Amino acid sequence: MAQHEASARDDLWSWHDRHGFRRIVNVSGTMTGLGASVASPAVREATAAAMGRFVRMHELQARASATIARLTGAEAGFLTASASAGISLAIAGCITGLDPARAEALPADAGPRREVAVQLGHLCGYGAPVETAIALAGARTRPVGQSTLAMDHQLRGALGEATAAALYVVSHHVVHYGQIPFTTFVAIARERGVPVIVDAASEYDLTGFLEAGADLVVYSAHKFLGGPTGGIVAGRRDLVRAAYLQNVGIGRGMKIGKESIAGAIAAMEAWMVRDHAAVRAAEEATLALWASAIAGLPGITSRIVPDPTGNPLSRLQVEVDPARAGTSAAAFARALAEQDPALIVRDHEIELGYFQLDPCNLLPGQDRIVADTLAAVLRAGAAHAERPGDRARARNGGVDGYLGWLA
Numbered sequence: 320m321a322q323h324e325a326s327a328r329d330d331l332w333s334w335h336d337r338h339g340f341r342r343i344v345n346v347s348g349t350m351t352g353l354g355a356s357v358a359s360p361a362v363r364e365a366t367a368a369a370m371g372r373f374v375r376m377h378e379l380q381a382r383a384s385a386t387i388a389r390l391t392g393a394e395a396g397f398l399t400a401s402a403s404a405g406i407s408l409a410i411a412g413c414i415t416g417l418d419p420a421r422a423e424a425l426p427a428d429a430g431p432r433r434e435v436a437v438q439l440g441h442l443c444g445y446g447a448p449v450e451t452a453i454a455l456a457g458a459r460t461r462p463v464g465q466s467t468l469a470m471d472h473q474l475r476g477a478l479g480e481a482t483a484a485a486l487y488v489v490s491h492h493v494v495h496y497g498q499i500p501f502t503t504f505v506a507i508a509r510e511r512g513v514p515v516i517v518d519a520a521s522e523y524d525l526t527g528f529l530e531a532g533a534d535l536v537v538y539s540a541h542k543f544l545g546g547p548t549g550g551i552v553a554g555r556r557d558l559v560r561a562a563y564l565q566n567v568g569i570g571r572g573m574k575i576g577k578e579s580i581a582g583a584i585a586a587m588e589a590w591m592v593r594d595h596a597a598v599r600a601a602e603e604a605t606l607a608l609w610a611s612a613i614a615g616l617p618g619i620t621s622r623i624v625p626d627p628t629g630n631p632l633s634r635l636q637v638e639v640d641p642a643r644a645g646t647s648a649a650a651f652a653r654a655l656a657e658q659d660p661a662l663i664v665r666d667h668e669i670e671l672g673y674f675q676l677d678p679c680n681l682l683p684g685q686d687r688i689v690a691d692t693l694a695a696v697l698r699a700g701a702a703h704a705e706r707p708g709d710r711a712r713a714r715n716g717g718v719d720g721y722l723g724w725l726a
């Protein structure tokens with residue numbers, strides 16, 4: 320183990336250096352813009368083994384279904400390109416059932432039953448708008464309630480002859496008060512005979528939504544599971560089959576390869592035997608190391624905060640008093656990202672004067688790099704004056720990166 324860790328440490332940057340990519344340490348979480356997560360050797364081997372061979376894809380997806388069923392308690396499941404794709408395919412399956420002609424007609428002709436009811440406070444962006452994933456299926460978003468309050472009668476009133484499905488989004492991005500509790504949401508949808516789809520892309524709870532009555536649940540394979548890029552659709556056998564059928568239509572552009580299916584199966588298998596308590600303990604120790612590295616710095620306060628959706632994961636929140644620290648949280652986040660290696664912090668709420676450090680994607684040896692870099696940068700606040708754009712960078716999400724690419 321020690322030897323393995325030592326060689327992993329030596330090899331931390333050789334790939335970046337060889338290709339001329341800038342070195343980065345990801346303390347922001349599972350971010351698409353940084354390559355989401357890193358896979359274990361077992362996952363990488365499973366992926367590589369599939370690359371050199373042919374296999375019947377339906378057979379491979381049937382194996383994935385069996386693994387998904389064991390992982391989630393679902394009747395069945397399949398894999399697609401991403402969770403975002405999974406949302407579109409799940410909705411499309413609810414619209415067309417097992418009719419291939421109707422599947423081929425999407426998204427242009429979804430027929431009259433094509434509305435998807437979603438609480439307005441759940442219409443967030445996860446890098447792209449939830450509404451876009453709905454629209455790609457040929458469906459129409461039917462918002463329920465107002466942004467910070469959705470009431471039972473509003474959901475009831477939205478469900479009718481035109482409803483194909485009701486979508487429930489679980490995310491730190493959604494509004495966290497005034498929303499309909501999941502069990503109530505399911506009960507109302509059941510009254511109306513409407514299937515419930517849950518976007519649980521980032522949720523460690525792989526069984527709870529199905530146990531509580533969800534018909535289909537969507538997860539990312541490449542987030543906490545540490546698989547290759549992919550989306551997991553799990554749930555009722557009839558709806559899973561209907562969603563899988565969409566590969567003859569809109570699903571074609573959302574295709575997943577054999578290598579990613581093989582890797583995702585290995586990642587799911589690994590998750591079922593992972594020592595979750597040991598991983599958690601190591602993460603907690605890392606947070607304590609970081610907190611002590613910056614303790615007592617002027618204008619800097621840190622606290623350990625729980626994950627907002629209840630995932631078994633804590634983060635270190637670093638709160639900045641600019642008058643005493645010499646600069647703002649936004650300037651610190653930018654300055655940390657300018658170091659070598661760059662420290663990419665979690666900055667969704669930077670305008671509130673803090674950023675967070677997420678330990679879940681650290682590689683061996685990086686805990687100390689983070690501690691040292693943090694201490695050095697946070698100690699030198701006056702050297703990192705806020706620049707125009709420091710706050711907007713976080714607020715504009717990935718858009719600036721796309722506009723700047725090859726510009």
Ligand SMILES: *Cc1c(COP(=O)(O)O)cnc(C)c1O
Pocket residue numbers: 351400401402403404445488489490518519520521538539540549550
């Ligand atoms: C990450 C995320 C998605 C998108 O997942 P991908 O697999 O990257 O497409 C969708 N919904 C939520 C809530 C997410 O957190």
